[in-house]
Structures are given as structure tokens and as C-alpha cells.
Amino acid sequence: MLSAQDLALLQRTLGRELTDVEIACFENLWSEHCSYRSTRPLLRTLPAEGSAVLLGPGDDAAIVRFSDTCALAIAMESHNHPSYVDPYNGAATGVGGIVRDVLSMGARPIALMDPLYLGTLEQEKNRYLFEQIVSGIADYGNCIGVPVVRGELVFDHSYSGNPLVNVVCVGIVDPDRYITARAKQPGNHLVLIGSSTGRDGLGGASFASRDLAEDAGAAGPLNVQVGDPYTEKLLIDAILEMAESGKILSCRDLGAAGLAGASSEMASTFGAIIHADRVHLRETGMVPLEIMLAESQERMLVEVAPDDVPLVGRIAEKYDLGWSDVGEVISEHRYIVKFHGEVVADLPIDLLVGGAPLSTWDKKPYSAETPFVRPEGTIKDLALAILAHPEVARKDWVYAQYDQDVQLRTVSVHHDAAVLRLEDKALVLSCGCNPRHIYLKPFEGTANAVIENASNLACLGADPLCLVDCLNFASPEHPEVYWQLEQCVLGLGDAARRMKIPVVGGNVSLYNESDEFGTQIKPTPSLGMVGRGDVRRWTPPESGDLLALIGTTAPDFGGSVLDAVTGCGGHAPAMADPAVVAVVRDLVREGRVTAATDLSPGGLLAALVEVAPRSDVTLAGDPLEELFSETYGRFLVAVRDEAALAGVEHRIIGRVGGDALILRLKGETVIITPEELETALSSTTRLMRY
Numbered sequence: 001m002l003s004a005q006d007l008a009l010l011q012r013t014l015g016r017e018l019t020d021v022e023i024a025c026f027e028n029l030w031s032e033h034c035s036y037r038s039t040r041p042l043l044r045t046l047p048a049e050g051s052a053v054l055l056g057p058g059d060d061a062a063i064v065r066f067s068d069t070c071a072l073a074i075a076m077e078s079h080n081h082p083s084y085v086d087p088y089n090g091a092a093t094g095v096g097g098i099v100r101d102v103l104s105m106g107a108r109p110i111a112l113m114d115p116l117y118l119g120t121l122e123q124e125k126n127r128y129l130f131e132q133i134v135s136g137i138a139d140y141g142n143c144i145g146v147p148v149v150r151g152e153l154v155f156d157h158s159y160s161g162n163p164l165v166n167v168v169c170v171g172i173v174d175p176d177r178y179i180t181a182r183a184k185q186p187g188n189h190l191v192l193i194g195s196s197t198g199r200d201g202l203g204g205a206s207f208a209s210r211d212l213a214e215d216a217g218a219a220g221p222l223n224v225q226v227g228d229p230y231t232e233k234l235l236i237d238a239i240l241e242m243a244e245s246g247k248i249l250s251c252r253d254l255g256a257a258g259l260a261g262a263s264s265e266m267a268s269t270f271g272a273i274i275h276a277d278r279v280h281l282r283e284t285g286m287v288p289l290e291i292m293l294a295e296s297q298e299r300m301l302v303e304v305a306p307d308d309v310p311l312v313g314r315i316a317e318k319y320d321l322g323w324s325d326v327g328e329v330i331s332e333h334r335y336i337v338k339f340h341g342e343v344v345a346d347l348p349i350d351l352l353v354g355g356a357p358l359s360t361w362d363k364k365p366y367s368a369e370t371p372f373v374r375p376e377g378t379i380k381d382l383a384l385a386i387l388a389h390p391e392v393a394r395k396d397w398v399y400a401q402y403d404q405d406v407q408l409r410t411v412s413v414h415h416d417a418a419v420l421r422l423e424d425k426a427l428v429l430s431c432g433c434n435p436r437h438i439y440l441k442p443f444e445g446t447a448n449a450v451i452e453n454a455s456n457l458a459c460l461g462a463d464p465l466c467l468v469d470c471l472n473f474a475s476p477e478h479p480e481v482y483w484q485l486e487q488c489v490l491g492l493g494d495a496a497r498r499m500k501i502p503v504v505g506g507n508v509s510l511y512n513e514s515d516e517f518g519t520q521i522k523p524t525p526s527l528g529m530v531g532r533g534d535v536r537r538w539t540p541p542e543s544g545d546l547l548a549l550i551g552t553t554a555p556d557f558g559g560s561v562l563d564a565v566t567g568c569g570g571h572a573p574a575m576a577d578p579a580v581v582a583v584v585r586d587l588v589r590e591g592r593v594t595a596a597t598d599l600s601p602g603g604l605l606a607a608l609v610e611v612a613p614r615s616d617v618t619l620a621g622d623p624l625e626e627l628f629s630e631t632y633g634r635f636l637v638a639v640r641d642e643a644a645l646a647g648v649e650h651r652i653i654g655r656v657g658g659d660a661l662i663l664r665l666k667g668e669t670v671i672i673t674p675e676e677l678e679t680a681l682s683s684t685t686r687l688m689r690y
Helices: 004-014 020-029 080-085 087-103 124-144 229-245 258-266 288-293 306-318 379-388 435-440 442-458 479-499 561-566 579-589 603-611 623-628 674-681 683-689
Strands: 053-055 062-065 071-078 108-118 148-155 164-173 189-194 250-253 272-275 299-304 322-329 334-339 342-348 410-412 418-422 425-432 463-472 503-509 524-533 546-550 595-598 615-618 635-639 651-656 661-665 668-672
Touching: 004 020, 020 258, 020 288, 020 342, 062 463, 062 503, 071 087, 071 463, 071 524, 080 087, 080 124, 080 164, 087 108, 087 124, 087 164, 087 229, 087 250, 108 124, 108 229, 108 418, 108 425, 108 524, 124 148, 124 164, 124 229, 124 683, 148 418, 148 425, 164 425, 164 463, 164 524, 189 229, 189 258, 189 306, 229 299, 229 306, 250 258, 258 272, 258 288, 258 299, 258 322, 258 334, 288 334, 288 342, 299 306, 306 322, 379 561, 379 603, 379 623, 379 661, 379 668, 379 674, 425 442, 435 442, 435 479, 435 524, 442 463, 442 479, 442 524, 442 579, 442 595, 463 479, 479 503, 479 524, 546 579, 546 603, 561 603, 561 623, 579 595, 579 635, 595 603, 603 623, 603 635, 623 661, 674 683
Parallel strands: 071 503, 108 148, 272 334, 463 503, 615 661
Antiparallel strands: 053 062, 062 071, 071 164, 108 164, 189 299, 189 322, 250 299, 272 322, 334 342, 410 418, 418 425, 425 524, 463 524, 546 635, 546 651, 595 635, 615 651, 661 668
């Protein structure tokens, strides 16, 4: 609902009472989800320019040059609240929406990533949400033929009652022929293409901008859209054919705020008149408010010259899609909606789009780090517990549901980053962040998320081209949360500037908390990063290779998997030196290492199990620090000969080969057999499948 202050402001500005359609338009377009009322000044501090950036933030997707003949369209979005109310359809339509954002640029979607943040799996409700969310993403992506090539899974009690479903989509387009979402000229027509409009998704934008506890029970099924991936596949083909014809002048996905959102934002430079009675409908008896604000899926709005409307209609009909000539771009800066000739909305378009007043919130720093308490148990017991944690254990149950080879570009999808063949180069993709670290140190944790994703690309020899973000937080009305938000954006900007990685787009999702579980999510500035390099597949090292550790280890246990398993507390990692990323990238490019991985959740132990589960390793320092610390800016590499690391500060810790993982520690030797590894690493799969 519009606040009393907003409603009073609008009545004063317009000098009259508002119609129900006008109120609904403002309620959605002035929502946090659409207007970024709490974050606009912060977002402007992020570095958005770069030599490869053709179109930065502000459109449905960014456009970044990949080569002279190919550009990437990239976007990131959230579908959090709907994925709690209806996890299957909420997640599925999140995929559909982000794909259409990329499609609206005239780009062919080629890859998806899905960083997911869920409650702990001990609770049956969280297991149900996990299963349904993954199924929704898999089914929709598989049906439309766009592979999910990368993801992230984080499990923490703070997401109980409010899981986060973030999705990244990447597409390809001719760098000289991409489409934007801004109308080009008064007199052009606005044509709605795709599924018929029903009542599903009404108020979705405002629903996404409030605490799920508000109006408990009132957020019924109409708040969650139901997708049809088969129609989406037809829509993809139709829009691409229209784009190829050169007749689409601008294009926008119908997402948040439905037709009202798409048409007003598209025509915001000029103005628009919409005839709601011309919209092709799925249900009878729909009133203007429902027609304009419904968020029915698989719909696109295109701007075309009047003479080209019949051609666009024929292409839509060729793919068995409905279409309607619903409006016109006008020179007067007004947004007018008519229904059977009656004006039901007449607003200054600048007031509706971009006119929302900023929300200002108090901020309050906090300190959440606790002293480290050495956990009880043997090193082996702790090691097996960490390997069984769902963030470290194998994700086979999830990956098996995704068709990762569709479109035939996929080279490698596991380990540090995904690799797709694009022209004669590699498109390399990474995503995610560590919310536990970020909660303890918001600035440093977010900066490290940038460095961590760049590290994933470096392990495959790729340079970052750009990143997108999804800033997921609890209510900014809590001073501690707004401080988190500010610190995270500043940390993101600092690391991105240092590494010269432009932040080209993203999304903000606030009010992620739940009275049902008594939870506020940890700050989760989830990232998606894409890079370019030579085509290479991640390969394991060979028996006899030396294992070396690059980077300095500190006793960083706060927010670690060890902390999650034992509650040991401790300090979270400081911001890493990003210079080491370039060092490792060069080692990989020059072929001086046979394998490389960065150290992330689970520390050195998890990296060893990933790279060399059968090896003999000697560690002279404190066993907990050596194995389980999660200091950033560290890499485990394998080399044939130590001379390959000349000029690089490193420490040889062991050799690949043998029948087990042998850890020669200070004071003891721990042997983890392949059978013990298999039992630990398959724990999540067993839990979810049986």
C-alpha cells in the first residue's frame, strides 16, 4: 500500500483525488522494488564505466563488448518472496523474467547462473523449499533451452522463512544491433506480444517490497505468477526474428508492475497513451487496474512504426502467440490509460517514473565478531563434519537436474567457474558471495566477494569483463541493516575500482525477513561475474605433481564452515590483496601450473579434496588454521616442478598420489580414505533424495 505520506504528496501535487488505477500504478512503480528509494544515492557510487561497456545500468540488461562481432547482454534479478510463497513457480518465473530481460535487448540467451540462499536443511520446510526451487529453475531452464551452467548454495538459519532466489542471465548480440528499452519517437505504436493477460501476479512489485509477515495470509496465490516455458521458448524465437527484421525500435519485458510498469518506463522520455481494453485477455470481466498491473508471464512490449505493426503481428502469429496494438508514444509528457474510451489514469509521466521521493533511514554500526573458542573433537572428526556440510559436499543432486549442454557451447561447468565456447574464445562465469563473512564485516566481506569471483575466473586464466549484483537485505528501517547496506555497497565499489571491473547492472531486494521464523537474512550482496579467456577445461593434476599454496593464511574462523559446524566464532577475514589474482591468472595462462583452485568455504581442506583427494600433505602450522581458515586471496596449485613457480611467493605442501588423503600435521597424522570422503561428500545428496 502507498504510505499516508506518499498519498498526501500525490494529492497535493495533482490537486485532486487519485483513481484506483493511478493509486495502483504509484503503489507499484514507487515501491522499493521498482524505484530504489532507499538505495539510489548508494548505487550511484559504483563504478559503471569501462572500455568494454557499451550500455551500463538503467536498462533491462547491460551490454558489454566481448569481441568485435559479439557483445554480451547480462542481467541479474531476484524472485525471493514469491519463492517462499510458491517455491516451484516463484523460482521458475524468476528464470523466465531474467531471460526476457536479456531477450528485450535483442540478445539470444545462452547461459544462466543461480546463486541460492536457503535455511538450514535440518528443517523439513527448508528441504521442501530447496527441492521445489531447484526443480522450478531446472524445469523452466531445460524447457526453454538455456543451460544453467553455474550456481551457488548457501545454507543459514537466517534464510528460514525467506529464501533468496537470485538468477543471472547472459545473452549474445551483435554489438551494433542491440535494442534498448527507451522509446524512440512519438507516433510509434506499442505492441504487446505473448501470453494472454490474467489476474496472476497482481501487486507483485509492491509484494516484493514488504516483509512477508505483513498482511500474513493475504499474500495469496495471485501474488505468485505461473510460468509457461513452452510459450517462453516461442516468445524467444519470435522476438529474435522481429529484432533481426530491424523493425523493433525498443523493447521491454513485462515484469514488475506489468503493463503499467513496462509502458511507462519505456515511454518515460516522451509520454504514452494505453488502451487497456485492447489487451488480449485470458479471463473475462477484468477491470483496468487488473489489466494494467497483472504480472502474467511470457509477455513483451515492443515499439514499432505504425506501418510495421502488421509485420510484427504476422511474426507473432507465426509462433502462435497473441498480440495487441495497445498504445502509442506521445509527445506530451503524460501517462494516460483509457478503457473503452474513458480515461482511468492521467498522470505526469516524470512523476510516475522516477518521481518517488527518496527514503532516508538511520544507520547504526555494530560489532558481531566473537572471540575464537577452540572446538572440541579430533581434527579428523572436524574435517569430516566440514566436508559433509552442504556448502562443501557435492551438489550432484542439483546439477543432475540441469541440462548444462544444451546449445552446445558448454566446455566445463564444475570446480571454480563455468566455461562456454564463444567464437574462438572462452566465456567464463562465476557467481555468489559469503553472507556469514559479510555479516561480520560488511565492507570487507563484500570486497572479498568481488575478489573471490575474480579468483574463480583467474583459475581458468580469464580476465573479468564486468559484474552484476543483487543486493539482498532485511528491512532498511532497522538502523543496523541500513548500515550493512551502505558498507556493502562501499566495499563492492572499492574492490571493483581496484580491480577495474565495472558494475554494469543489478537489482535490490529489501525487506527479506520473516516473523514466522523470527529471522532477518544476513546481508547478501550476491554477485555475478563474466570474463574472457582462452578455452580450457579444468583438469585434475597428475600423480606426482607438487602441491603449492599461494597467499598468506591467517586465523580467520569467524563465519567459516568450521564456525557454522561448531560455533567456534573468531575473526572474519580482512580484505584480501587483489594483486595475487593477477599472479595466478598469469600462471594459468602461461601453462606453468597443471591445476589451480582458490581457497573458499571449507578452506584448504575443501580445496585439497577438490583438487587432489589422494595426496600426501605436510602442514607445519596450527592444524585448525592450516586446514580450516578461510582467508581470501589464497590458491592451491599443482605443478610438475617447483621451478614453475619461480618469482611467485609460495609454499610447497605436498605431492599428488597415493591411496588416501594423508595430512601430516603438527603432532599427528590424519588419514581420510576414499570411502570416508565419499560418505561425507554425498551427505547432502542422501539427505535430499531419501
